[in-house]
Amino acid sequence: MTPLLRRVLTALLLLAVFVPAVLWAPAWLWAALMAGMIGMAAYEWARLSHFPPLSARAYAGLLTLCALVLPPLLAADWPAYQTALIVLAVGFWLVAAPLWLLGRWHATQPFIRAVVGVVVLLPTWAALLYLHARGPGILLGVMAIVWIADTAAFFSGRHFGRRKLAPAISPGKTWEGVAGAFVALALYASALSLLAGMPLLWLLLMVSGLLYLSVLGDLFESWIKRVSGMKDSGDMLPGHGGVLDRIDALTATLPVATGMLMWLEHAA
Template sequence: MTPLLSRIGTAALLLAVFVPAALWAPAWLWGGLMAGVVGMAAYEWARLSHFHTLSAGGYAVLLTLCTLALPYGLAGNWPIFQAVLIALAIVFWLLVVPLWLLGRWQAPHAFVRAVIGGVVLLPTWAALLYLHARGPAVLLGVIAVVWIADTAAYFSGRLFGRHKLAPAISPGKTWEGVAGAFVAVALYAVALSLWGDMPLRPLLFMVSGLLYLSVLGDLFESWIKRVSGMKDSGASLPGHGGVLDRIDALTSTLPIATGMLLWLEHSA
């Protein structure tokens, strides 16, 4: 099987599992599934950080247990903790990560890497729970921006890519890929405006912001892999690498999209 067919086949299988879960899974099952995703991504993050196998497994178990226990253990305080995680992610992605990439920080210390892994993964998990609770249309509508952007960037970059976006961080990414992604998400915004009777200008602003964040998340993981000397975060998803490779753009977009929705809810 060619790499492209392998990539398409894996994506189709993931969609066949994820979309029905998003549409019909009860909250407890959705929470369990997302805890599993966090656990696998945490293990891959630990391996990228060169933790020993036993330490990587312990780190993954710790984050998985946190995701399973926190919503129930915090009870009525869970929404406050969820908002704190989202606020932490907003600061991290809008302020820390751009400086990180510009300065090409390596953060080799295991403790720092462990903390950063929590900052990357736990707000993403909190956002997935929040968006799922708001309904499948909200969850899938936000994630679709990332999926569309990723697919368009992949194919437009392969067909037209000439000018490197950030060669010192990720040599495979091009400005042509970003341009293709922008056209695709802009068309998605137009479709939402026409079919969902929503104003176009705010939608274009939103999807453009999420596109920027998705590129940022992708570049951040690419830099971590480059520093670690690894091509992929894992090998569990043929054609895509590991779980972290598949969700890298979601780690930056979902928490901030959730933050926007929280702000709209509390300002209404």
């Protein structure tokens, strides 16, 4: 089996499990599934940070436990904490992450890595819960931006890629791949505009911003892997690497998209 075929088959299997869960899973089951996913990503983050095996498992268990118990434990106060997590992530991805990559920070200290893992992963989980509560169509519509961008960038970069986007961070990324992703997302925005009657210019601005964040999330994890001396965060997903490899772009896009939605709902 070729690497490309393995990658495609794994993606199809993930979609076959994930999409029905989005559409039909009750809120409690969705929350449990997402807590499990964040726990697996946390374990891979701990591995990338070179935590000892016992510490890595404890870290993953702690984040999984937080994801499982925080909403029922906080009860009526949960929306405020959920908003705080989203605001924290927006600040990280709009300010700290770009500076991190520009400065080529290593930040290998265990405490710093543990804190950054929380900032990267828990808001992603909070965003998944928030968007799912607003309706499967909204969640899938936002996630489709990342999926379309990732697929288009992969194939356009594979066939036309010449100029490296960030060779010191991720040698495989090219400007042609980003251009292909933008074209695909422009078509997606045009289709949404026709189907939902939303202003095309606003949609183009939105998908452009989320494309930037998608690339940023991908590059951030690539830099962490490069600093750690590891090619993939794990080997759970054939052709894709680990769970964190699969959700790296989502860790940046989902919290910011959720923040935008929260702002629009508050403004309305």
